[in-house]
Amino acid sequence: YVYSVRLNEYIRHYEVLTYDREDVLRSHLRARRSVIRDNSVHLRFSSHGRSFNIRLKRDLNTFSSNLVVIxxxxxxxDLETSHxxxxxxxxxxxxxxxGSLSDGVFEGKxxxxxGSYYVERAHHYFPRDVNNTFHSIRDVNNxxxxxxYSENDIEDPYEHMRSGHVGGCGINDEVVQWMDRIQNSALEEETVQPSPKPVEFQIPAPPVMESHGNHNKYSREANEPSTGHHRKKRATRPKEENKNTCSLFIQTDPLIWRHISETVGGDAEKTREEILSLIAHHVTAVNYIYRDTRFDGRVEHRNIKFEVQRIKIDDxxxxxxxxxxxxxPFCHExxxxxxxxxLHSLGNHEHFCLAYVFxxxxFTGGTLGLAWVASASGASGGICEKYKTYTETVGGMYQSTKRSLNTGIITFVNYNSRVPPKVSQLTLAHEIGHNFGSPHDYPPECRPGGLHGNFIMFASATSxxxxxxxxxxxxxxGNISNVLDAIEDNKKRNCFTASEGAFCGNKIVEDGEECDCGYDEEECNDKCCYPRxxxxxDKLHNSSAKGCxxxxxxxCSPSQGPCCSSDTCSFVMASQNVQCKAESDCSWSSTCNGRTADCPVPEPKENKTRCNEGTQLCINGECTGSICLEWNLTECFLTSxxxxxxxxxxxxxxxxxxxxDxxxxxxxSEFAHLVGLxxxxISLRPGSPCDNFQGYCDVFYKCRAVDAEGPLARLKNLLFNKETLLTVAQWIT
Known part of the structure; x- marks a missing residue:
């Protein structure tokens, strides 16, 4: 049985996946070797009351074709990106x-x-102990x-701390003074220009003093574009000049290497593979956000894209x-x-649009990230910034230091807990937003909260x-558009490069494509669409024919959706009553309506309908509710x-x-006979938290204390392991 159960403080419900990873691994190896034939990987599984039939092809967009790994x-x-x-x-x-495939296991979004779902490898939440074994959890991992888990099941454990929270930076006076000294010290061609102030991205923590030292950074004036709302008619960029790609340099430090290495049993090759996957997942997530946003100022800025050009992996x-x-220097914890x-800004990163450290x-105060914010006025910092000299007073002496302020950092741990991918991906999007010229949202209309929530540039992290x-x-x-306009007007350095845009031939219908049936005629089985x-x-019969x-x-083309007839290349009529989506535990079947190639969204079944073999309830069309809700009760922990x-x-x-209560x-078990159980x-499945997160259920359905990776256990292992005791004995004697 799989039922509603909390994974950790961030994720209130998850389910497990048990598909045949050996079969997926064989498909991946075939795809990696393939040159002409179908190089896709199929992944099929069921979860959350529905079936997933996924087709994957190699990602050819996230990494530059001339990617360098150091x-x-x-x-x-040489680092493979075929996974x-x-x-x-x-x-x-x-x-x-x-996402990515490792040993036949998919991880991604x-x-x-x-709805949206995140898939993660189990070892992120069920780590090995110091002896690289799982004890009883070993059988669970097999x-x-x-x-x-569903995106809707990610919650913010610190949301109740947000009342009255202003700004969200939480930086102390000493840090503010350091920032002020730097921001007015940039030297370029004998001209002093103020540099921007770093802006921290935080989750509020239990009692932490707030600092309002740079509150003006988030004033209404700072958030209103200098051009106001009376813009002239926008200029459309010529296609040949459509440079919209921001090149990235990503460095990972020794601490993230150590953390990932511990989760994969110390395997260096697997650690590198996971780090590469982590980078790919985050850059792809950011690409989807920026690609779909229209930063239209005086000029239309569309389809902003990020491409990793260089990676440095520190062990x-x-x-x-x-x-x-x-x-x-990053060894210091x-x-x-x-x-x-x-430290990161001391390096020369001017050959890249942006440079980040993972x-x-x-960090104290709930900080998840930090970045320099760009300005449209010509001040230093943010995207495309050059490596320049800055002066500051150290010990009463003037000191000149060269820095790159096209930089930022993000961390993947907060309050001793690994943050979910959704949170860290939004953190990266937020920090890059600073690099592009946006301070935190300040005017009330730009931080509405409520049912729809706050936006990316809200000062505090969101779930x-x-x-x-x-x-x-x-x-x-508005702020980002102003910076991009300044770049367009040559008031700021332009380091953007031309992008190839959508990749015709990946069987995904993307912007600018009518259809996409594959790379060549061998892969394209669609008579309605031209392959890449x-x-x-084809050329003989239609001189104007083009790929996709x-x-x-x-x-229409079947590549556009299941409601396009492959025989007639037209929409499937409603009168044909063709089912395009089968009935599931929590939603009714859906049939084609004759108006689109897409399958209409199925109607959800009534909330609190039993699902997953009677162990859960349907909520808004998904099998995510606890069965306790059926009796107007709340799920709880039995505790020692x-x-x-x-x-x-x-x-x-x-x-x-x-x-x-x-x-x-x-x-x-006490009332099963009264409610038809x-x-x-119902027993919690193996791997579930128990005893109010103080343990986990093993394969024998016994609650085991979960301190194998905690600080007390590490101290205990340090003090009482065999090597330490032998050393102490030798010292005493």
Whole structure:
């Protein structure tokens, strides 16, 4: 059984995936070797009350064709990117998928008209212990290799802290003074120009003093574009000059190497592979956000794209003792966020549009990222900034230091918890928003909150489950448009490059394509659409034929959706009553309506309909509700604190309570006969949290204490492992 169960403080419900990874691995290896034949990978599984039939093809867009990967000692490395994929759900127009395959296990994001889902490898949440074993969890990991959860099930555990929160920077006076000294010290061609002030991106924490030292950064005036709302008619850029790609340099530091290495058992090759996947997932997520935003100022700025041109992967070998090579300044674990950004900014990154460091360090004050904000006025900092000299007073002496202010950093841990991909992806989009010229949203109309949530540039992190969380406000769009206009007018350096745009031949219908049936005639089985490579016969019969365009006389192509007839190349009529989506536990079937190639969104079944073999309830068309809701109860934990000496098996039973009254928490086994559940009620599945997150359920449905990776366990292992005890014994004797 799979039922509603919390994964951690951020994710309130998840399910497990158990598809045959050996079969997927074989498909991946075939696709990697393929040159002409079909090089796609098919992935099929069921979860959340529905089926997923996914087709994946190699991602050819996220990384530059001349990508350079640098190792920890500065040497160039050959690193495979063949495990990075993009794709879509077969039969669901408008869907898209991106992620990676490792050992036949998919990790990434699935987006469909019915909802969005994140898939992660199980070891992110069920880590190995210091001996690189899983104990009883080992069998669980052989049973399920990954977890999946809905975007709607990501929540913000610190939302209740936000009342009265202003600005969200939380920087102290000393840091503000340092910023002020730097911001007025940029030298370029003997002209002093003020540089921007870094802006921190935070989650509010329990009692942390707020600082309003740079509150004016978020004033109404700062958020209103200098051109106001009385713009002239926009100029349309000539297509040949449509340079819209921002090149990226991404560096990963020793701490994120150490964290990922621990989750993959110390395998260096797997660590590099996971780091590359992490970069690809985040850049792809940011691309979808920026690509779909129209930054229209005096000139139309459309389809902004990011492409990784250079990667530097630091391992943690320089952080170990003894080490005889060049030191790595990022080895120091207790660097505050401002100094961390400053360290990164000391490098020369002017050959790139932006340069970022990914780290795994728990910055104080809930900080998730930090970046320099651009200005349309010509001040230093942000996208395309050159490596320049800045002066500051150190110990009463003037000191000149060269810095790159086209930089930013993000971290993947917060309050000792790994943040979900949705949060870190929005953090990257937020920090890049600063680099593009947007301060935090300040005017009330640009931070509405409520049901639709706040926008990307809201000062504090969001869980990402509200519609506005992945969009820019009108304030941000105005500020970013001004910076892009300044670049267009040559008032700021232009480092954007031309983009190839959509890739015709990947069987995904993208902007500018009527259809997409594949790369060549061997891959294209669609008589309504031209493939990327036209054969001689197509050219002979139609001199104007072009790839990814419909053939003459056609209304649609099956590549556009399941409601296009492959025989007639026209919409399937409603009178034919063709089912394009089958009935699921939580939604009714859907039939073609004759007006579009897309399958109409199916009607959801009534809320609280039982699903998943009677162990969950339907909520808004998805099988995500706890069955406790059927009896107007709330799911709860049976805990050893409330019931001393409780059987550990009892702690792995699903329980319900009245509202928030923990004193009424009862196992479903106690009332199973009254509500039609099987005898014994419902058991939490292996790997589920139990005892109020103090343990996990093993394969024998017993609650095991979960301190294998905690700080107390690490201290215990340090003090009481065999090597330490032998050392102490030798020292004593």
């Amino acid at each position: 190792g920890p000692t500065g040497q160039q490395e 990075i994929y993009q794709g879509h759900i077969l039969g669901e127009a408008g869907s898209y998928v991106y 699935i987006v469909s008209p019915q 049973t399920f290799h990954s977890v999946i 943690d070998s320089p952080c170990r003792i003894p080490y005889h090579g060049d030191p790595n 207790n660097i505050d966020v401002s100094n961390f950004l400053n 780290t795994y360090r728990d 990402g489950d509200r519609p506005n969380n992945s969009k820019f406000s009108s304030c941000s769009i 490579l036209l054969n001689d016969n 365009a419909r053939k003459a006389g056609t209304q 604190h409330i019931i001393p000496n409780i059987d550990k098996r009892k702690l792995c039973e699903l329980a319900c309570q009245n509202g928030t 923990t004193g009424t928490c009862r196992s479903t 099987p005898p014994g009620g």
